[in-house]
Structures are given as structure tokens and as C-alpha cells.
Amino acid sequence: MMAAVVLVTGIIWAIINKDQIRSDKNPSILAHDIALLWQWTDKLYSKGAATVEWTVRWDIEGDAASLEQVQQQLQADEKGQEKGTLSIFPLTEDNQAMIVYVSKQKTDEKQLLNVINSAEAIFKESGLTYSGGMTVRGETEYNNAAERLAQAAGGKRIDRYKDESGTVSEAYYSEKLFSAVEAGAGKKANLQVAQHRETESGRLSLIVGTPLITGDYTVREQEND
Known part of the structure; x- marks a missing residue:
């Protein structure tokens, strides 16, 4: 899958x-x-x-x-x-x-x-x-990890999306990164950040992609062992 x-x-x-x-x-x-x-x-x-x-x-x-x-x-x-x-x-x-x-x-x-x-x-x-x-996937202890990453990258937020599962995904454009894709309305994006908290375990996942996240917004189980 x-x-x-x-x-x-x-x-x-x-x-x-x-x-x-x-x-x-x-x-x-x-x-x-x-x-x-x-x-x-x-x-x-x-x-x-x-x-x-x-x-x-x-x-x-x-x-x-x-x-x-x-x-x-x-x-x-x-x-x-x-x-x-x-x-x-x-x-x-x-x-x-x-x-x-x-x-x-x-x-x-x-x-x-x-x-x-x-x-x-x-x-x-x-x-x-x-x-x-x-795309990089792992666990974070920071509730504001996306904000911290965007600040380090000097990123300008282009889009924000929150789904029914509570996953928050944000797209940014950073002049520090070389890659970029068209994001519509004459804008470009090259950094996508998603955070998702597991309901049962309470673990907070941080998924980062450049220029976009590839695949779904999950962290594999073996990373949590």
C-alpha cells in the first residue's frame, strides 16, 4: 500500500x-x-x-x-x-x-x-x-515543531490544511532552498511540513518534505520501538 x-x-x-x-x-x-x-x-x-x-x-x-x-x-x-x-x-x-x-x-x-x-x-x-x-518522518516532542522549522528556513507560509484526523499540513516557500514547485496564483512552494498526534499513544509525528511530502502523513511503527 x-x-x-x-x-x-x-x-x-x-x-x-x-x-x-x-x-x-x-x-x-x-x-x-x-x-x-x-x-x-x-x-x-x-x-x-x-x-x-x-x-x-x-x-x-x-x-x-x-x-x-x-x-x-x-x-x-x-x-x-x-x-x-x-x-x-x-x-x-x-x-x-x-x-x-x-x-x-x-x-x-x-x-x-x-x-x-x-x-x-x-x-x-x-x-x-x-x-x-x-521526505523525512519521525517523532518530535515540540508542539510547535512546524513553526520552529519554518523559522529556521525563513519560510513564508503559502498554504495550510487540517484534515479530520487532526493532521495539520503547511506549505512554505524558503529562499534558502533550491527546489520549488508552482503553488498557484503565481506562488511557489518548496517546503511542506505536517504534524499528526496519534490518538491512542499521544505520540507526535513530524513529516517534512521538499519540495513536497511524498506518500502519506504517517511514521512507520518500527521507528517507535
Whole structure:
């Protein structure tokens, strides 16, 4: 179910972020933004940024031969395999795919950035275009974690939504981040923050995405063990 949610959201994200697809002439937007998110969230998560789940996603586009070559290279690349899982999903459009890397607990910033830089080097060598995004999920002890994060990012709030379950989601635009998507009315967003308190346990989840959250607004059970 979770993989399906990620896949569908990835397709939507790819469509709205079409103009942001990067070529081999551009530096890593994703690595830059994740380094900032790590810094901003490290003190917000109960046990630090290294203990929560980081999901990195790329939407890639190229000819079939190049996509197959990239898949083989990524599967053979050992960087990050001990501290995460890498999955490749073909999209409905021809010559497109989505690559998802999910970290395990006790990851570290250097390892995560190595995975990103290694994967994007392969994309560039294969002549593919790509766009990237990330989502991080974990528990926080701060009721105002979203406000604290927005303040650290210097973010301007673009939208706010609260659903029936009590999940509050807010979208911001921060000039410190490199990624961005159109948010309507001539506005852009590049930071989405959601907080959800579990009814039974009382645990407070903090989910952060750039430029958007991918998947649902939950934290996996094993993170709470």
C-alpha cells in the first residue's frame, strides 16, 4: 500500500514539477536542500535526524536503453545499501521511471549525501534528465515543531490544511532552498511540513518534505520501538 501511495504521488509530483527537471549541467539541488533539512530538523526530532526515516525520490527520463543501464548500475552500486533500500518503479509514460531510496535507522548525513551524489552522477553519465525530492518522518516532542522549522528556513507560509484526523499540513516557500514547485496564483512552494498526534499513544509525528511530502502523513511503527 505504501509503495502504491509513493508511486502515485511521485507521478503527480513529476507532472507539476516538470519545469524543474535537471540536466547534467546543473549541480545537485537535492543534496543542497537535504543538507539544510538535516541541520534544521536535527534538534526537532526526539532522537536526532540520524534516527528517523529519510526517503529520497528521483523522477528520471531518457531512452529505454539508458534507463536500463541506470538500473543495472544502481543495483551494482554498493553505496548506501547497508543503510537503506533502493527501489525502481516504471511510470506510465514511456521512457520514464521513479527511483526511491529509503534509509534505515541510524543513518548519517554523509552517507545520505553520498547516495545522492552517487546516483545523480550515474544519471548524468547516462544522459538522463531528472528531478528530485525528499521526505523525512519521525517523532518530535515540540508542539510547535512546524513553526520552529519554518523559522529556521525563513519560510513564508503559502498554504495550510487540517484534515479530520487532526493532521495539520503547511506549505512554505524558503529562499534558502533550491527546489520549488508552482503553488498557484503565481506562488511557489518548496517546503511542506505536517504534524499528526496519534490518538491512542499521544505520540507526535513530524513529516517534512521538499519540495513536497511524498506518500502519506504517517511514521512507520518500527521507528517507535
